[in-house]
Amino acid sequence: MAPIHMQDEFIDDAKDDIPVAGLQGELSLKGRFLFRLGRLLDAELVVPETKGSQTVHIYIKPLVGSASRNTGYDKRLRDFTEDLQCTLVDLARATTGPEREQASRDQWDVILLYVSQNTEKTVGMLQQIFESYRDRFGALVLQTLGLDDVDEKGSSLDTELADLVIRLHQLARGYEGSIKAQNDLIEFAWNLPHRCPDLAVQLRCLLGSTFSTQLYRLVGDLGQPLRTHHTLIRAATSFDIFQTLKFHLGSPPVPSCRAVNSPRKNPPTRQQQSQPLQHHRIASPTHILNPSRKNIMDIIRPYLPKEDRMLGITRLQPEQKQAAALLIGSVLSGLPVPVGSEAYYQFGFVTCRNESEESTLSRYYRQFLDTTLHPTIVFKSIVKALEFGTLTGLLRNKGPQDMEKSFPSLQQFLNSRPEERPSIHRLVQFIRDNTNDEPMPCLRRDYGFKFCSQREHVTKLKALYTMILDRTEAIKLHNACQSGELREFAMAVLGYVDQPMRRLLQNDYPHPAIGFDNSMGLENYVKPLFKRTK
Secondary structure, three states: OOOOOHHHHOOOOOOOOOOEOHHHOEOOHHHHHHHHHHHHHOEEEEEEOOOOOOOEEEEEEEOOOOOOOOHHHHHHHHHHHHHHHHHHHHHHHOOOHHHHHHHHHHHHHHHHHHHHHHHHHHHHHHHHHHHHOHHHHHHHHHHHHOOOOOOOOOOOOOHHHHHHHHHHHHHHHOOOOOHHHHHHHHHHHHHHHHHOOOHHHHHHHHHOHHHHHHHHHHHHHHHHHHHHHHHHHHHHHHOHHHHHEEEEEOOOOOOOEEEEEOOOOOOOOOOOOOEOOOOOOOOOOOHHHOOOHHHHHHHHOOOOOHHHOOOOHHHOOOHHHHHHHHHHHHHHOOOOOOOOOHHHHHOOHHHOOOHHHHHHHHHHHHHHHOOOOOHHHHHHHHHHHHHHOOHHHHHHHHOOOOHHHHOHHHHHHHHOOHHHOEOHHHHHHHHHOOOOOOOOHHHHHHOOHHHOOOHHHHHHHHHHHHHHHHHOOHHHHHHHHHOOOHHHHHHHHHOOOOHHHHOOOOOOOOOOOOOEOOOOOOHHHOOOOOOOOO
């Protein structure tokens, strides 16, 4: 039996056709809008019964019987609906083709960012299904290639569909989490029912009942965001009321309301609309951006969420917001990213070998920021990418195409989990920061700063490492750190090291966490190395 949402998957709002359901007549665009959006949010949408209102309010509340949501989910949902409201309003107000196309692209980026976690889970299940039916799928591949046709009698295999299933397997197996890979997979899954109008039946003939049913359902789940995207566009461009659309989280304040959508059922035939939402706007930076401070604050302001607008950079939470705001303020004002800032580290400037490479990397980020996306969407995408470790995917999709070739070490740095990044990058940042003589805990553990009894010792040790890195690659110093051979390596590179400095060139080897930016073995290094001067 085909999944209950099969019919919905064949309704394509990317076209101007008016879908009908047999003798029931035309299907409701309003109903489809609420059904698909509710399914995307895994929530129930409620529209109050109001007359004469120029604004349609859509209330989003958990499905009956669903598990309680945590605050992280609520914030994610709130952020998404705010961004979605902005793009829908932009679509409704667009008066030219280019404006509409831009608003459409912005909306799709918003949706892709929101569904990324669900997409990854679905891809994981897809990979498991192909693994569970490995023999059946392997036989399909052999048949498609004609390798099982030993009698040369030909095959009745549906090779067109078989090719599509094989392609789906390739996309799932090669999925690496980037926005581009996500977009390609969703687009492919969305298009499958349109290329094969009897997809459920054809899959059953090709793969058997159980395999095909599971595969069909996941294909439907994967393509659902794009179906929703097309429906949202069609609705926003069909009804003027979308110019004043508003979303709300929770139940409506008045008791006389009608539930119009349950994403686990077939789309209802009657409903109502939605309402505009506030967009995330900006906060202002603080003393860390002293040069041309007012101008930098003005530059950052369009990017930050509305609730952060009156905050300084150092008060933004989580830390990823601080780093993203500082990057934006710096590169868009033509200033270097402050070397002592977390932005300098998080965005990989520590992998640059000199100021020239830093300038080039800043220009790459500038090109990324110059995207036509709404500034608040750009900011949010950067923050989320930092949180989930997907910055390379974001840059690959929206940034300069030659960035990976120009900075291969940057890609390796950004692709590594924070605790797996070599602490040599922290050392590079520390020795470049002339204003800092307080080494962080991992540098005391890994690079001998724990033996510095005076600030002068820190300065001299920083200068020593600077000379070493001027003569050799950072990875080689990292390897020496891991093997507990800092002293031997320094003497091999420099030829001679003063006796007082030699005693500093040792670390906590053979501690298993040595050489990485993690918290293991740092219990004795939490307190500042020196007392603060008044």
